[in-house]
Amino acid sequence: xxxxEQILGFIGILIVLLLGKTLLKTDMLFFRLLxxxxxxxxxxxxxxxxxxxxxxxxxxxxxxxxxxxxxxxFISSLLTTAFLFKVDPASYDLWINPINFGLILGAILFxxxxxxSSCCASGVLTDLIxxxxxxxxxxxxxxxxxxxxFPIQNTVGWVKNSWFSTPVGEKxxxxxxxxxxxxxxxxxxxxxxxxxxxxxxxxxxxxxYRYERSRKQNNTYTGHSMEKVQDENEVLDTKNYKLLxxxxxxxxxxxxxxxxxxxxxxxxxxxxxxxxxxxxxxASTPYGIWFGKFLMIFGVSPESLAAVTQMPAKAYLVxxxxxxxxxxxxxxxxxxxxxxxxxxxxxxxxxxEMHITVREVLLYALGGITMGLGTRLANGCNxxxxxxxxxxxxxxxxxxxxFMVVGGIVGNTLAKRLFKQH
Numbered sequence: 001x002x003x004x005e006q007i008l009g010f011i012g013i014l015i016v017l018l019l020g021k022t023l024l025k026t027d028m029l030f031f032r033l034l035x036x037x038x039x040x041x042x043x044x045x046x047x048x049x050x051x052x053x054x055x056x057x058x059x060x061x062x063x064x065x066x067x068x069x070x071x072x073x074f075i076s077s078l079l080t081t082a083f084l085f086k087v088d089p090a091s092y093d094l095w096i097n098p099i100n101f102g103l104i105l106g107a108i109l110f111x112x113x114x115x116x117s118s119c120c121a122s123g124v125l126t127d128l129i130x131x132x133x134x135x136x137x138x139x140x141x142x143x144x145x146x147x148x149x150f151p152i153q154n155t156v157g158w159v160k161n162s163w164f165s166t167p168v169g170e171k172x173x174x175x176x177x178x179x180x181x182x183x184x185x186x187x188x189x190x191x192x193x194x195x196x197x198x199x200x201x202x203x204x205x206x207x208x209y210r211y212e213r214s215r216k217q218n219n220t221y222t223g224h225s226m227e228k229v230q231d232e233n234e235v236l237d238t239k240n241y242k243l244l245x246x247x248x249x250x251x252x253x254x255x256x257x258x259x260x261x262x263x264x265x266x267x268x269x270x271x272x273x274x275x276x277x278x279x280x281x282x283a284s285t286p287y288g289i290w291f292g293k294f295l296m297i298f299g300v301s302p303e304s305l306a307a308v309t310q311m312p313a314k315a316y317l318v319x320x321x322x323x324x325x326x327x328x329x330x331x332x333x334x335x336x337x338x339x340x341x342x343x344x345x346x347x348x349x350x351x352x353e354m355h356i357t358v359r360e361v362l363l364y365a366l367g368g369i370t371m372g373l374g375t376r377l378a379n380g381c382n383x384x385x386x387x388x389x390x391x392x393x394x395x396x397x398x399x400x401x402x403f404m405v406v407g408g409i410v411g412n413t414l415a416k417r418l419f420k421q422h
Contacts, residue, residue: 002344006253009341016334025322031276032324036331037338038269039281043126044336045343046262047226050382051120054111054408059416061215062224063208065259070201072263076391077197079271081190089179090171093279095388097379097396098174102159106378107385107400109370111407114382115415116367121284121381124368125332129340131353137361138368139287145372146288150309153376169394173379176395193393200398230258254343270391277324280388284381286326287372292316363418367411374407 020033043049053066084092097103114120117138119127124142127135153159162174169175182192215221242248257265270281292305293316306313320326340346356364371381378385378400386404389397 005341005344005346009253009338009343009346012334012338012341016338023321024327028277029322029324029327032328033331033334035269035273036328036333037335038331039122039266039328040126040332040335040337041339042257042262042265042269042335043122043332044130044339046257046259046265047230048259048262048266049120049123049126050386051114051118051123054405055115055118055412056224057208057211058115058409058412060224061212061221062227063212064224064227066208067205068259068263070204071260072267073387073390074194074197074201075264075267076270076387077393078194079267080274080391080393081194082271083274084179085188085190089168089177091278092274092392093277094168094172094177094392094394095280095282095380095384096169096172096175096177096392096394097385097389097400098160098162098165099176099396099399100158100161100163102153102156102377103379103385103396103399104403106159106374106376107403108407108410109374110378110381110385111374111404111409112411113367113369113371113374113407115408115411116363117371118367120371120383121287121375122332122383125283125329126336128333129336129346130349132350133356134353134360134364137364138371140291141365141368142284142372143287143291143294143368145369146284146375147291147309147372148369149373149376150288150311153379154310159377159379178393178395190393197390197393204401226256227259230256254345270387274391280383280392282325282380282384282388283329283332284372284375284384286323286329288376289315289323290320290326293320360419363415 016033016037020030024030024033048065048068050069053069056065057063084094110120114123117124117134118131119135119138121142124135124139128139160174162169162176164176165174166177166180168177168180178193178196179189182189182196185192212221273279273281288309289311292300292302292309292311295305296302296316302313302316305311305316320330337346340349375381375384380386380388380400382404385400386397389400391397
């Protein structure tokens with residue numbers, strides 16, 4: 001079975017390349033598909049995700065993922081500088097999100113929800129393969145939450161208007177573009193912004209280490225089992241090394257990447273997105289559009305959906321495989337499948353979470369809908385309100401991080417009690 005899965009994995013790669021190029025209407029859509037595949041592969045092989053930054057720390061005491069995300073955030077902002085230096089930043093679709101009550105409440109709701117569903121907007125896609133029932137229920141209610149949140153996001157001032165903005169922020173969605181604060185630094189503000197980014201990242205790493213140390217001192221630290229596997233150093237026997245061997249195959253396609261390796265790959269893919277599309281990584285908006293398309297099956301017109309959600313009717317009329325972010329999200333699903341198949345882990349992983357209780361269904365639904373609503377209030381999810389804004393030098397991303405952690409702590413505390421009751 002393992003060999004069969006591996007063969008199917010490579011067949012899957014060929015199918016993606018051939019059908020993607022042939023059937024997708026534009027080269028840009030094909031590019032989006034490949035980026036999605038790369039993201040899905042990296043997220044899965046490095047066993048990483050943004051939701052885990054809080055959930056792992058709370059449940060195991062390990063803050064390694066949170067610290068690795070700080071590394072990812074810094075290198076991504078450094079790479080972003082290469083595109084923005086000496087050009088008008090407003091010529092890019094930078095996610096300089098508004099700073100307001102919506103950002104704070106949305107971050108809390110999102111952190112709360114991801115503690116129940118053990119995933120986020122990008123993670124729910126990878127988890128459709130690794131934990132289908134949980135992820136599928138979460139995705140349905142995530143879409144409902146986004147759909148219900150559209151009219152709030154598009155009409156309410158406390159979500160749309162920023163308490164304070166800088167010049168570049170005012171040209172975009174509102175908010176604070178950090179280089180605007182350091183225009184005197186001789187490098188258009190990017191030197192000062194990068195120093196400030198390093199300080200923010202360093203502060204989070206410091207707090208993370210202190211938290212982990214306290215968990216160890218209190219004997220409540222268990223560590224994360226996959227992180228232990230990832231950190232195992234496999235010494236290559238160069239004397240008896242054979243190129244065409246199971247050892248080589250395992251190193252190339254099976255052995256999990258470390259968190260840092262995954263962060264480097266994700267950072268490179270993010271830079272490609274920025275350079276080619278002039279925009280960052282987003283994931284959650286299509287979920288609400290998909291929910292609207294589902295309603296259209298029952299005769300609801302695009303005009304009615306537009307009137308309710310204050311979205312343009314054409315948003316619901318664009319075919320799935322002509323919508324850039326939907327194609328990219330589909331690629332994440334495919335990339336996850338390709339890793340698990342080529343590693344010979346697909347069936348075992350896919351079947352690992354098939355049995356869930358009614359209580360769990362309700363809790364996953366709660367997680368999905370609160371995350372969905374949270375994304376509309378905060379104008380994004382963990383990639384759209386956290387990662388991309390931080391990489392784009394938006395202060396809003398750091399504020400989202402603080403309150404997402406608060407929501408995650410509250411949610412995990414409550415979830416721990418509710419899940420234990422069955």
